[in-house]
Amino acid sequence: MIKIALDGMGGDFAPKPVVIGALQALKKYKNLEITIYGDQNEIKKYLTEENERLKIVHTDKFLDMGIKDPISTYRKDKNYSLFLAMQSVKDKINDAVVTAGPTQAVVVAGHLILKRISSMKRVALAPILPSLDGTGKILLDAGANVDLKPEHLIELGIFARIISEKIMKKVNPKVALVNIGSEEGKGREFEIEAYKLLKDASELNFVGNIEPKDVFITDVDILLTDGFTGNILMKSMEGTTYGLGKVLKRELKSSLKSKIGGLLIKGALKKYKAALDSSEIGGALVIGLSKILIKAHGASDDYAIFNAIRQAKEMVENKVIEMVDEILSKKVWN
Amino acid sequence: MIKIALDGMGGDFAPKPVVIGALQALKKYKNLEITIYGDQNEIKKYLTEENERLKIVHTDKFLDMGIKDPISTYRKDKNYSLFLAMQSVKDKINDAVVTAGPTQAVVVAGHLILKRISSMKRVALAPILPSLDGTGKILLDAGANVDLKPEHLIELGIFARIISEKIMKKVNPKVALVNIGSEEGKGREFEIEAYKLLKDASELNFVGNIEPKDVFITDVDILLTDGFTGNILMKSMEGTTYGLGKVLKRELKSSLKSKIGGLLIKGALKKYKAALDSSEIGGALVIGLSKILIKAHGASDDYAIFNAIRQAKEMVENKVIEMVDEILSKKVWN
Numbered sequence: 001m002i003k004i005a006l007d008g009m010g011g012d013f014a015p016k017p018v019v020i021g022a023l024q025a026l027k028k029y030k031n032l033e034i035t036i037y038g039d040q041n042e043i044k045k046y047l048t049e050e051n052e053r054l055k056i057v058h059t060d061k062f063l064d065m066g067i068k069d070p071i072s073t074y075r076k077d078k079n080y081s082l083f084l085a086m087q088s089v090k091d092k093i094n095d096a097v098v099t100a101g102p103t104q105a106v107v108v109a110g111h112l113i114l115k116r117i118s119s120m121k122r123v124a125l126a127p128i129l130p131s132l133d134g135t136g137k138i139l140l141d142a143g144a145n146v147d148l149k150p151e152h153l154i155e156l157g158i159f160a161r162i163i164s165e166k167i168m169k170k171v172n173p174k175v176a177l178v179n180i181g182s183e184e185g186k187g188r189e190f191e192i193e194a195y196k197l198l199k200d201a202s203e204l205n206f207v208g209n210i211e212p213k214d215v216f217i218t219d220v221d222i223l224l225t226d227g228f229t230g231n232i233l234m235k236s237m238e239g240t241t242y243g244l245g246k247v248l249k250r251e252l253k254s255s256l257k258s259k260i261g262g263l264l265i266k267g268a269l270k271k272y273k274a275a276l277d278s279s280e281i282g283g284a285l286v287i288g289l290s291k292i293l294i295k296a297h298g299a300s301d302d303y304a305i306f307n308a309i310r311q312a313k314e315m316v317e318n319k320v321i322e323m324v325d326e327i328l329s330k331k332v333w334n
Numbered sequence: 335m336i337k338i339a340l341d342g343m344g345g346d347f348a349p350k351p352v353v354i355g356a357l358q359a360l361k362k363y364k365n366l367e368i369t370i371y372g373d374q375n376e377i378k379k380y381l382t383e384e385n386e387r388l389k390i391v392h393t394d395k396f397l398d399m400g401i402k403d404p405i406s407t408y409r410k411d412k413n414y415s416l417f418l419a420m421q422s423v424k425d426k427i428n429d430a431v432v433t434a435g436p437t438q439a440v441v442v443a444g445h446l447i448l449k450r451i452s453s454m455k456r457v458a459l460a461p462i463l464p465s466l467d468g469t470g471k472i473l474l475d476a477g478a479n480v481d482l483k484p485e486h487l488i489e490l491g492i493f494a495r496i497i498s499e500k501i502m503k504k505v506n507p508k509v510a511l512v513n514i515g516s517e518e519g520k521g522r523e524f525e526i527e528a529y530k531l532l533k534d535a536s537e538l539n540f541v542g543n544i545e546p547k548d549v550f551i552t553d554v555d556i557l558l559t560d561g562f563t564g565n566i567l568m569k570s571m572e573g574t575t576y577g578l579g580k581v582l583k584r585e586l587k588s589s590l591k592s593k594i595g596g597l598l599i600k601g602a603l604k605k606y607k608a609a610l611d612s613s614e615i616g617g618a619l620v621i622g623l624s625k626i627l628i629k630a631h632g633a634s635d636d637y638a639i640f641n642a643i644r645q646a647k648e649m650v651e652n653k654v655i656e657m658v659d660e661i662l663s664k665k666v667w668n
Contacts, residue, residue, distance in 0.1 A: 133575055143514060146522045171520070180477060180565040183402070188480045210425055212569035216577030231514040232563055235546040236570035243466055243550030244578055244606075251602035259599025268585035268592035300545055315526075 001033050002313045003087040005094035007061030008038025010101030012299050015039070018100065019046035021305025025313075028306075035094060037081040039061060055254045059084055065298060070105035074112055082106065084164060086113040089291045090091055096292035096312040098283070100300040107144045110286050117321065119328035120288040124227065125295065126160060127234060127284035128168075132217045139223045140287060143231035150194035153177075157204045159287045159324050160222045167311070172219035176210035178229060183209070187334050190226060198224070199236045203327070204292050212236070234250050245273075245302040283308035285315070292316055335367050335646045339419040342372025343396030344435030346633050349373070351431065352434065353380035359647075360385050362640075366647055367483045369428060371602040372396060388639055392525070392574035393418055397439050398633060399419035403441035413445035416440065420447040432647040434634040441478045444620050444627050453662035454622040456486045458561065459629065460494060461503075461618035462570060466551045470497060473557045476619060477565035485527035487511075487558045491538045493621045493658050494556045500652040506539050508553035511594070512563060514545035524560060532558070537661070544572070579607075582662025619649070626650055 006022055008015045015038055022034045033053045036043055040058040047054075060083045067073060074083060082101045088094045090113050097114070099106055107125060116123055124141035129136050138160045139147055157175050164173035177194055179187045184195050186209060200205040210220055212233055225233065252262040262269075283304070285295035290313045296308040316319075340356055342349045349372055356368045367387045370377055374392040381388075396415045402638055408417060416435045422428045424447050431448070433440055433542060441459060458475035467469050472494045475482055491509050511528055513521045518529050520543060532540040543611035544554055546567055559567065585598040596603075615631035615639070626649045630642040649655075 082422055132580060138550035142373035156414050174553050179564060214564050215570065217580070225531045227561065228514060232546050232566050235568050235571050235576045236549065239550050239570045240574040241578060244575060246466060246551070248606050251606045252599060254602055254605065258599045258602035261595040262594025263590045264598065265586060268588055271588065
């Protein structure tokens with residue numbers, strides 16, 4: 001049995017999509033148990049069916065999505081749904097945490113409760129970006145560290161390589177450094193130094209720099225950068241996708257002809273939307289912790305939650321963390 | 335008469351779109367004279383009509399779009415089309431330069447030939463980003479400096495304010511700092527320090543941080559950041575727009591129904607494309623030089639060149655540089 005601790009109250013629309021996503025996951029995966037941490041009265045509203053593999057641990061405390069100071073919140077009170085879910089994994093009651101809660105609080109609580117694995121010096125947020133070929137690309141760090149040293153990219157890259165191989169089934173995944181030009185020597189001191197280190201890292205299939213204009217169409221599997229740049233990149237892609245959707249909608253409504261055309265391309269638009277939707281692939285992994293922690297998008301629907309749970313389950317099954325720890329602490333690569 | 339020096343050989347498809355764009359501009363603006371610098375044999379192929387306000391200055395040297403070391407190229411030989419166009423402006427034969435040549439070479443040559451205005455410490459690349467409301471937003475620095483000090487943002491912001499007011503006709507344009515969060519205190523040391531300076535800058539209507547996810551839909555007019563981040567942001571938006579276009583095309587071709595729908599929405603798609611097309615608005619201004627220098631996109635078509643010429647003409651007419659210099663050197667704001 002794989003046991004998932006689910007933060008019932010994390011996310012813009014919680015707990016509804018969280019509960020529905022959990023029920024879907026339990027239906028599909030018979031080796032799964034889920035414990036939802038949160039307000040049982042709210043959660044039970046959406047529990048349309050009984051399932052003996054679903055438990056609720058009640059708390060009426062949950063983090064606001066705009067929380068400013070998660071550290072002092074945690075120090076004052078450990079009974080928030082996110083903290084309880086994490087503590088259950090730390091205490092080995094559950095195997096992995098899934099939450100759609102506020103990013104900064106998730107990263108901070110991961111640090112405080114789950115802790116780093118000793119072989120890694122930094123923790124990183126690693127979302128999976130949608131891509132033209134539909135396979136998804138791992139971006140890291142996408143916002144856990146505003147400053148990062150070039151050498152941290154190596155251990156983060158190794159972690160990402162294992163996810164890419166074991167979970168995303170890619171063979172010898174390609175690794176690139178996000179930069180403003182394609183040649184070596186481009187960028188800030190950070191990129192120039194990181195390029196040198198990555199070129200020499202035998203554990204990684206480093207293919208050079210990648211410019212942001214190529215991220216969506218590239219065949220590179222893992223994109224490395226510091227947390228500030230990664231966050232800028234991820235949110236630019238997200239914002240542009242959203243904005244273009246609004247423009248397209250506006251133009252499709254602008255005449256009768258285009259309205260009719262819009263109806264005919266409904267199926268195509270649905271597939272178009274799905275291709276851009278990272279919830280198809282799962283949430284962001286918080287890489288570097290001693291336990292699996294998946295951060296689903298704040299605006300997650302039930303399908304996104306389902307996929308985040310699936311992703312957590314696969315990572316536990318594949319013993320991803322054990323594998324990373326072995327490689328990094330023994331410095332061997334098989 | 336406004337006199338424009340046009341780099342005939344700059345851009346992926348030069349000289350064709352350059353020549354056609356120049357002819358369009360001359361037809362529309364009767365107070366315009368254009369001198370094209372480049373290979374006269376190539377240029378004449380596309381000169382479908384005579385115009386006494388169009389001159390050609392011949393040179394058979396032009397920069398490769400992938401040029402690596404523009405400084406030493408310039409030191410060795412000053413007869414490249416871009417350098418000659420710039421020199422003519424330095425020598426007051428012309429009033430402004432327009433080129434679709436390689437960005438780094440354009441910025442470097444601007445420094446070497448046109449020089450900074452003495453009241454500014456840095457030069458910045460300032461493209462106009464497309465936006466949902468269609469008004470365009472100035473982003474700077476988008477790649478002239480990989481490192482920039484927070485105080486440089488003030489003078490760059492003042493320059494952008496004048497462009498925004500005088501050329502883009504915006505009233506009291508809003509200025510924001512690109513950042514990974516909306517509250518003060520977010521970001522790296524650079525953003526934290528820049529926020530404080532911008533808050534106190536009476537010359538600028540500073541409205542706080544802007545996250546990249548909001549860039550396309552915002553009502554902010556001027557977005558300030560360092561050249562590395564600005565380049566990442568700009569190229570992410572560009573790449574996402576391009577990638578989504580490819581996905582949409584693919585899906586529209588996926589069935590007969592969607593193909594028919596695609597034909598019906600052709601007009602809407604054209605307007606959609608136009609809304610995202612920065613060539614509608616013009617090229618990027620290289621801000622901080624003693625003369626007007628417009629860098630059109632490398633992939634510019636004739637319409638983009640036409641708009642870059644129009645933009646240069648308007649900036650000369652509005653005496654943008656004189657105004658900036660007066661404000662910055664006297665430290666007064668009217």
